[in-house]
Amino acid sequence: MKKELESKKIKELALTIDKLEDEKLVIQEQMLRALADYQNLVKNSEKRNEIRYFQLKKSLSESVIPSLDALNLALKASKELKLDEQTKSWLDGILATIESLEKAFTEIGVKQYLPVKGDKFDPAIHEAVATVEGGKSGEIYDLVQPGYILDNTVIKPARVVVSK
Numbered sequence: 001m002k003k004e005l006e007s008k009k010i011k012e013l014a015l016t017i018d019k020l021e022d023e024k025l026v027i028q029e030q031m032l033r034a035l036a037d038y039q040n041l042v043k044n045s046e047k048r049n050e051i052r053y054f055q056l057k058k059s060l061s062e063s064v065i066p067s068l069d070a071l072n073l074a075l076k077a078s079k080e081l082k083l084d085e086q087t088k089s090w091l092d093g094i095l096a097t098i099e100s101l102e103k104a105f106t107e108i109g110v111k112q113y114l115p116v117k118g119d120k121f122d123p124a125i126h127e128a129v130a131t132v133e134g135g136k137s138g139e140i141y142d143l144v145q146p147g148y149i150l151d152n153t154v155i156k157p158a159r160v161v162v163s164k
Contacts (some may be wrong), residue, residue, distance in 0.1 A: 058155050061110050061148065065156055068101050069145055105148075113147035115140050115158050125149075127157040135163030 071094060078091055102112070115126060119140045125147055126140065135141050140160045147158030 054151060054153075057108050057110070058150055058153075061105065061108070061150055061155055064101065064105075065148055068098065068105075071098050071101075072146075109151045110155070111149045113149050113154075113158050115143060115147070115160060117141060117143075121160065121162045123157075125154050125157055126162075127159050128162045129159045130161045131164050132161055133164055137163055139163050 075091070075094060075098065083091065105112070113125065117140055118135075121128065121138050121140055129144050132141050139162070141163045142161040144159040144161060147154060148156040
């Protein structure tokens with residue numbers, strides 16, 4: 001009778017051990033799944049933060065680019081004027097402002113794109129504002145305004161005149 005009792009207890013303990021082993025496996029699977037979910041959450045959060053940062057840089061750049069273009073246009077126009085010394089000093093300040101803005105753009109990843117005459121027109125990076133007779137058809141004839149690229153993404157196409 002004692003042996004039967006011991007045998008019964010051993011069987012019960014074996015069943016309990018098997019049950020605990022099964023529970024242990026379930027808990028390990030849940031922990032691995034939870035860890036994978038956490039790692040995915042971290043990756044998705046990082047990706048969302050990168051997208052937000054890019055959008056912030058893009059938005060800021062798009063709001064400042066028109067001012068930079070206007071300053072560059074004024075600088076270009078001033079070369080055709082006869083300026084006195086005082087006005088030249090003022091113009092030097094404008095030039096320093098332009099250089100400062102361009103440096104800030106470079107630091108956040110914005111690059112100015114200046115296509116040259118003869119480059120092939122590409123609607124992904126150029127905006128045709130006019131066409132002219134002369135030159136090879138489909139090539140850039142003249143640059144009106146530079147384009148801007150942020151982290152390999154065009155945020156403002158270069159405005160160009162295209163040959164017919």
